[in-house]
Amino acid sequence: MYSKTLLDISSRITPADRHVHLVHRFLVPRNTRQLRIDFAYSPKLLQDEARQNTLVRQAVDRYMEPELREVAYTDPDYLVLQNLLTVSLDDPAGFRGAAHRANKEQIIIVSESTATPGFLAGPLPAGLWELTVSLHEVVTDKCQFELQVQAAETEGADGL
C-alpha cells in the first residue's frame, strides 16, 4: 500500500539533548493520498535507582519549598522518571498536528479524510513538510529513536 519511503532515520540521544527540537524536513511527492509515520523510542523508563533518586532530589530542591522537601524526596508518585519525546507535523502551509502523549511506540496516519487523534485530516499538498521530534525529557544515559515516513499514492496517478 505504501509505495514510497520518504524518511527513515535512527537517532541516538543523551540527556545533553533534552529540550532540543529535531526538525526533519522531507519531500512529500505529488499525488500522495496518505502518510504513515512510525515513531518509536527506547528505553522509556529510567531503571537506575541511584540516578533516579539524585534527579528527584534535584527537582524537589529546585521546585519545592523547604518545609515540604523531606516528604517529597520519597514520594512514590515522583519515583517513576521517564523519557518523553513527542512528534509534531507541519505541511508547507503550517501546523498539521501533534502527538503529545507518553507512548513509546506510535503509528500516525494522516490523509484527506481521516487522521490519528492529535492530527488534522485534509489535503496532502506536495512540497517540503517537517516532522519535529521534541525532546521534552531525556533521563536515561542513552535513548534511541526510530522515525519513518511512508507515502501511499493516489490510485491511478501513474497512468497520466
Added chain:
Amino acid sequence: MTIRWVACELHTHTVHSDASHTLDEMATAARELELDWIALTDHNTVSGWAFKEQVEAKRGIGILSGLEWTTFYGHMLTLGANVLHHADWRFTGPDDIDEGIAGIHKSGGLAGIAHPFRIGSPICTGCYWEFTIGKWKALDYIEVWNGPSPHMKAFNQRAYLFWTELLNRGLRIPAVSGRDWHHSLLSSEATLAVTYLGVHEEAAAGYAGGGAALESAVQDPRKGVSEPQLLEAIRLGAVSVTQGPLLKLYARETGREENRTFGIGEVARVDPSAGSRLSLTVEADFEVRKRQWSLEGQELKLCLVGSAGIVAEWIVPPVSAAFKTCSDMTGQRWIRAELYGTMNGQAGLLAFTNCIYVEEGSLTL
C-alpha cells in the same frame, strides 16, 4: 444589572493528546457534574475541535475552544482561538514568552498560566513555570487551582499566595481553576472546583424575552451564552471559583447621591475626603450544583479580604445567605470574598471570588 453565573471547567484533555477519554465521553461526564461549559485544552493541538459542534448538540453542553501550550519551560492555557499560526511554542525559548503571548493575542486568544508551581522536570516536564515574563499586564489569567481537591495541594496554595502578591503589586489579573481533566473516572473522595464566569443577563442571548425564549435556551447546549462572552468575562475578571457554594460580591458607594453597584472584576471608586464609603455585600449561594457536594453540619468561615487585611469575617451555617458590611476602604487596593471549611477531611479554602478593585478619588473629574 443582573449577572448570570455560568459553571465552567476550563482545563481538559482528550485522546487528541494524552488523556484516556474522548470529547464525547468527557462531555457526558461534564453534564452529570452539572457543568454548563467546558474548555477543550489538549496539549499542543486543536484536532479535537473538529468534533465540538457535534458533541455540543448531542450532550447539551457548551465547548470552548482552547489548547495547552505544553512547552519545556511552562504550560500556558489558551482560549478562544487557534493560536498555532501566530504562536508556535516550538519557537519560543525561556526568554521569549512575551512574543508568544503577543502571538496568542494576535490570534484572538486569551493566555493564562497553568499550574505555575507544580513540580517541574524531570518529574513533570515543563509543569513549573520558568518563563521570564517581561509584561505581566499582557497575561489574561492565572490558574491558581489545578486538579481535583485543589485546596489540599501545596502547589495550589503557593499559586494562590502568588496571585495575591501580584494583586498587591497592582496587577489586575483574574484567577481561575482547572481540573486538568485526563480521565472521566473520579475517586469518590475527590472534590472538584468550578470556575463560574459572570455574563450580563441582557447580553446573554435568548433569555430576555421570557417564556418562549427560555424554553429555546433550555434546548440550547450553549445555554444562550456565546464563547466571546465567556472570554470577555475572564478578561474582565468576572470570575468566582468554588468547590461548593457560589460566592458573589457587590460594592455600593454610600454618602453620594448617585451611587452605583460594582460587581466582581469592576473598579469601585471611593472618595474618603468626601466621606464616601463602600457598602459591601457577600452572597453565598448554596443551591448551585447541589448534587455534587455537601457541607452539611459544618460551620464555615466567610471572609472579606483586602490588600490591607481582613475587612470582615462571619461564622456561617451552610445555607444561602447574604452578609453586609461597610468600610471606608482605607489602603485597600482590592477586595475579594473567601470561604473556609472542610472537604475531604482537610480544612482550607473552599471558594473565592475574584476582586473588586478599589481606587480613591472622585468619579467626576
